Amino acid sequence: EAEVAQSPRYKITEKSQAVAFWCDPISGHATLYWYRQILGQGPELLVQFQDESVVDDSQLPKDRFSAERLKGVDSTLKIQPAELGDSAMYLCASSIGQGARYEQYFGPGTRLTVT
């Protein structure tokens, strides 16, 4: 069964360092999402791509976060510099189309700890 792949699964970094996460969506899925889940809260959308274009990055802290999906397939989310408050689970999801009626398939996430 096809799955969304994410790496690394765990990342510990020091404050002010740069960190990057990678996501490989299910083949053929045009829509890709990056979510942040803080402990005790639900996932919050950071950025949504349709193919290689950003369709929603309203909740992405653009002073330190960046995301790209250059060829419309895999994607990278970067934080520079990392802050203590960035400690969270970063989830990637993909769907075949845009809109909530298209099921979003989630990867296992990357657990980030900033010290």
Added chain:
Amino acid sequence: DQQVKQNSPSLSVQEGRISILNCDYTNSMFDYFLWYKKYPAEGPTFLISISSIKDKNEDGRFTVFLNKSAKHLSLHIVPSQPGDSAVYFCAASAELGGPINAGGTSYGKLTFGQGTILTVHP
């Protein structure tokens, strides 16, 4: 502001009994609602959904009820099984408005509640 709220952080149920998980929302633009289940060390998985034109949707042991006037939805699991023990998230989306730029509710964007930890005891 929390547009989707799950006010019960946890729920404990005996195997075979009914589990009822609740969710409230405040944004009247929401017209499509979903439930996700999450096991430890895994990403959330889709469970069931309902459109605002319905008040009930059933899939096997899982039924979602929607009360639009109260802005409330619930997930019923009958009978509950130990394998149902997980974190359950409700989510909401605005679909009928079409693509809307940031500042409102973007088309298809999911807004999640905080989650409810369900424990089903054998």
